Amino acid sequence: MFKLRGHHLFCLLGYRGMGYSEEYVKNMTFLHQTLRSNPKTLIQIVNGPDQLCEKFPNSGVYHCQDENIYKQDAAILKKMGLEIGEILMWEEIEERVREFIVPNDIQNICSTCSWRTYGVCEEGVREIHAGKGLRKIN
Numbered sequence: 001m002f003k004l005r006g007h008h009l010f011c012l013l014g015y016r017g018m019g020y021s022e023e024y025v026k027n028m029t030f031l032h033q034t035l036r037s038n039p040k041t042l043i044q045i046v047n048g049p050d051q052l053c054e055k056f057p058n059s060g061v062y063h064c065q066d067e068n069i070y071k072q073d074a075a076i077l078k079k080m081g082l083e084i085g086e087i088l089m090w091e092e093i094e095e096r097v098r099e100f101i102v103p104n105d106i107q108n109i110c111s112t113c114s115w116r117t118y119g120v121c122e123e124g125v126r127e128i129h130a131g132k133g134l135r136k137i138n
């Protein structure tokens with residue numbers, strides 16, 4: 001089982017192998033590809049830093065405890081009808097995306113994120129709507 005905070009449910013959709021450091025990318029790619037190959041993997045929703053934040057490099061400005069990031073987590077969980085502490089399968093999270101999320105939500109909820117302008121996160125939402133699941137990362 002993996003522990004994930006709210007906004008990382010979105011980040012995984014648009015993940016293309018980019019990240020803050022080599023170690024961060026290695027960890028996220030492992031998680032992402034595990035979910036891709038086994039969508040029944042269990043996820044527990046947590047409040048604050050999770051298994052992806054653990055690998056955030058010491059060299060960068062640590063934003064994982066910022067108030068606005070907690071607000072972003074909460075907004076995403078609310079929109080998806082999820083609660084802190086809830087455990088569900090990744091495929092159920094994809095179902096919630098299809099039911100409750102539209103690509104433009106990225107623009108509204110992730111307005112402060114530097115990765116947003118790449119457009120990959122909205123593309124990720126569109127792909128889930130199209131029933132494609134997560135992408136293969138080479």
Ligand code: SF4
Pocket residue numbers: 007008010011012014106110113114115116121
């Ligand atoms: S815009 Fe940033 S916070 Fe939002 S899903 Fe993409 S990477 Fe994650």
